[in-house]
Amino acid sequence: MHRYRFVLFRPLQFLPVLFGISVITFVLVRLIPGDPARILLGTRATPAAIANIRAQYGLDDPIWVQYLYFIKNLLAGEMGRSTLYKIDVLRLIGTRIEPTLALVGMGVLLALIIALPCAALSARRQGRIADHAVRLASTAGIGFPSFWLGAMLILLFSVRLGWLPVSGYGQGFADKLVHLVLPGLTIALSLSAVLTRSLRAGMIAGLQSDIATAARARGLPESAVFWHHVVPNALLPTVNLLAVNIGWLIGGTVVVESVFALPGLGQLMVRGIFTRDYMVVQGVALTFACATVLINFLADIVTVALDPRVEL
Amino acid sequence: MISAAQTGVPAPVLSVRGLTVSVRNGDGPALVRDLSFDLAPGETLAIAGESGSGKSLTSLAIMGLLPSALRSEGGQVRFDGRDLLTLPESALRDIRGGRIAMIFQEPMTSLNPVMTIGAQLVEALDAHETVSRSKARARALTALVAVRISQPERRMGQYPHELSGGMRQRVMIAMALLLRPAVLICDEPTTALDVTVQREVLDLLRDLQRETGTALILITHDMGVVAEMADRVLVMRAGQMVEQGHVRQIFSTPAADYTRELLAAVPRMGKGCGARPVPASAPVAVLRDVSVRFDIRSGLTRRVTHRVHAVESVSFQILPGETFALVGESGCGKSTIAKAMVGLVQHDGRIELAGRLRGSLDAQGRKALCRDVQMVFQDPMAALDPRMRVGDLVAEPLQIHAIGTPAERRARMFELFDLVGLPRDSAERYPHEFSGGQRQRICIARALALRPRLIICDESASALDVSVQARVLALLDELKRDLGIAYLFISHDMAVVENIADRVAVMYLGQVVEMGCRAQIFGNPQHPYTRRLIEAVPAPDPDHLRPAHLRPAGEVPSPIHPLGAGPVRMELRDIGGGHLVALPSSTMESAA
Secondary structure (H helix, E strand, O other): OHHHOHHHHHHHHHHHHHHHHHHHHHHHHHHOOOOHHHHHHOOOOOHHHHHHHHHHOOOOOOHHHHHHHHHHHHHOOOOOEOOOOOOEHHHHHHHHHHHHHHHHHHHHHHHHHHHHHHHHHHHHOOOOHHHHHHHHHHHHHHHOOHHHHHHHHHHHHHHHOOOOOOOOOOOOHHHHHHHHHHHHHHHHHHHHHHHHHHHHHHHHHHHOOHHHHHHHHOOOOHHHHHHHHHHHHHHHHHHHHHHHHHHHHHHHHHHHHHHHOOOOHHHHHHHHHHOOOHHHHHHHHHHHHHHHHHHHHHHHHHHHHHOOOOOO | OHHHHHHOOOOOOEEEEEEEEEEOOOOOOOOEEEEEEEEOOOOEEEEEOOOOOOHHHHHHHHHOOOOOOEEEEEEEEEEOOEEHHHOOHHHHHHHEOOOEEEEOOOHHHHOOOOOOHHHHHHHHHHOOOOOOHHHHHHHHHHHHHHOOOOOHHHHHOOOHHHOOHHHHHHHHHHHHHOOOOOEEEEEOOOOOOOHHHHHHHHHHHHHHHHHHOOEEEEEEOOHHHHHHHOOEEEEEEOOEEEEEEEHHHHHHOOOOHHHHHHHHHOOOOOOOOOOOOOOOOOOOEEEEEEEEEEEEEEOOOOEEEEEEEEEEEEEEEEOOOOEEEEEOOOOOOHHHHHHHHOOOOOOEEEEEEOOEEHHHOOHHHHHHHHHHEEEEOOOHHHHOOOOOOHHHHHHHHHHHOOOOOHHHHHHHHHHHHHHHOOOHHHOOOOHHHOOHHHHHHHHHHHHHOOOOOEEEEEOOOOOOOHHHHHHHHHHHHHHHHHHOOEEEEEEOOHHHHHHHOOEEEEEEOOEEEEEEEHHHHHHOOOOHHHHHHHHHOOOOOOOOOOOOOOOOOOOOOOOEEEOOOOOOOOOEEEOOOOOEEEOOOHHHHHHO
16 A cells, blocks of 8 residues: 555645645735725725725735735635625635536536547547547537537527526535536536547557557457456546646636536636625635645546556 | 377468468558468477568467558468458457467567456456356466466566566466467567576476477577577568578578578677787776666655665776677666766766766866767667758767868768768668668767767667678677777677677676676686576577576566665676686575
């Protein structure tokens, strides 16, 4: 089990990464033009009231002092108060994280369900009609923007056919699942395109590899050659590709959640930006960044589990 | 096998008639043309030839495993009364692995890296027989025991990368013989292995063949392996059979000119002419107590816990105009010494090149040193930028060192082309347009551009076909005589070393165990490891008396030691005439 020892000490290496993330989100939010005190009090506030608020919130302190307060509060679980929702940002994120997690999970699951068989079909019939169809579809999947794709899916499945709800999140597990199908599919269609291409290339290389030739020479049926010897080796590079794409996807939920009116973090972020609810923007950005770090950590664990040669 | 026993007539197990392989939808010449041969039960047929002769394609065609771009378009492969070329895939599958098995050159790329050895053996068995899980495992284990692998029980649960190259090839053999096939095809089974490991694997194959009565098709470029293993030989060239016959007849009275040339090109042991005496003068390279160690970090703080002792206290000198050979098996540190000499790795100890101490030089001095010491690598294709014209490649060192005007550089480039025997009009072409031997000539021309005093040849002839290798070695020898340069010739091939070296140092686990002139090392080898190396070389002579079974070498001890500890340093003792031999130490004795 020594190959999994990195699970214990790798989180220590996150410390500098998390420090960097906190600095960048802190500084970026401070770079947004406009005085937070003025925004808080409105345009007709008196200079005295503004000065009062500035002193109260420590806005007159040097920026590094402000940063230290920020870190101190963060460690105590305080991300500040949302000016719009009038509640603590951490609690706000807590209530909004579920739809986003469910959406990303649904998207990745559907993407894998689409990508694996498509790549397998394409690789095993390389140069034939099925292969061309898959390649065309995956090019299209990469090409179409998700806001357009989402709208088209709503038009077809919700408006025209009436099979699935137009938008919203619903109540209860089954209802939520039904509401997640179309947004999940929107994510999956573009994600699966990327995965299909990577898997297909890996599988084609695998089918021509010495491993496959040696397996055939042992008399293994082609299906065993493919699923036991080609696929596991083609999956290895795809795991990291998937991790990178999930990180990118989390940012992408901003668009998909808006299109489907899902009450998740992405939508919270958009509203936070429009209403200059800086504490919310800062909190959600921090959450997204930490999630990306965590996903790459999970990808490392999966890689070690799949490939006995890897030692981290 | 069975039919032969019943009738008493050695009817062939496998009979190939008029086999032709060509590119699908292509109109070029066939890659294998009209090939016919028979394989008798229990016999070993060697198919010998150089690269591109079609010998590997022949084996794939027999198995029905040709890449999809190729097809066998004529002839018959008769086995068990059926023509394999017309059999449907499902019937072929029963034969593959079950009746005709195959092992490949590279055991690492032929084994699935993410499956345990045991699982792969069991899977191969499952493909042909319905046996219970426990029974399959038991048979897999028996097969591992049969190929004399150490700790077979433990190997079952290990992954391919945890095994050495020799053990992996044993696993491949175990897998091939699991179902007691009538025919075993071995495609360059020992080419990727060290010479002492090759010796063990060849012995193993011969013993197993004797026990099981399997007929063997041995595909190889190595005439030494052919002479040792084969009953009959089929020589191929450019897709066609040149001749076939009994092994003694092929080696003693070859009928075809090509066979004669091939045999003449094979470097032979015991044929090295006496070393030329080198006039005493200031050496071009002096190494004194050179060590190279690599740190291994582990744990939370990435602290150094172990060190790889790649090179340990090595001393030698190279005189102008001599060829000094470093021989040893993979991992012995011979290439690391070369890297230390050209400054690619850090070293301890003194390295003096052309009178200058390597460690004391600044960036300017190190650049100037490149003029005196150049390198020629093993793989010329990897050493040449594929996007540059070869003329520019050869002239590049002159440009880097700002020597001469463009016109002068061009003149020098043509001079170098003449020197290595390349046509001048090929300067405008790109590396991929040349053959392997020509590419190595380009590398040699580039190394010569700065008129160095020492050229380090790191396995420079190892990747070449024998006939090409012989010509490149002759070129190196000629250049040495004409230009007075010295070579550090790094090789694993004892036969090549005996043919080109003036002086030889034998390395084992980072240390020199024996050093002396060619006659001393090959005529009077003293160290047990040197003897092992020399005896392990397959002699290209079927009547050569092979030494009795060598003791299995087992695994080479690890050069990794915990911090503070290190290998036992071996003292070299002069036993007369400059012939240095390591004092026997307990570790060496047990290993060799």
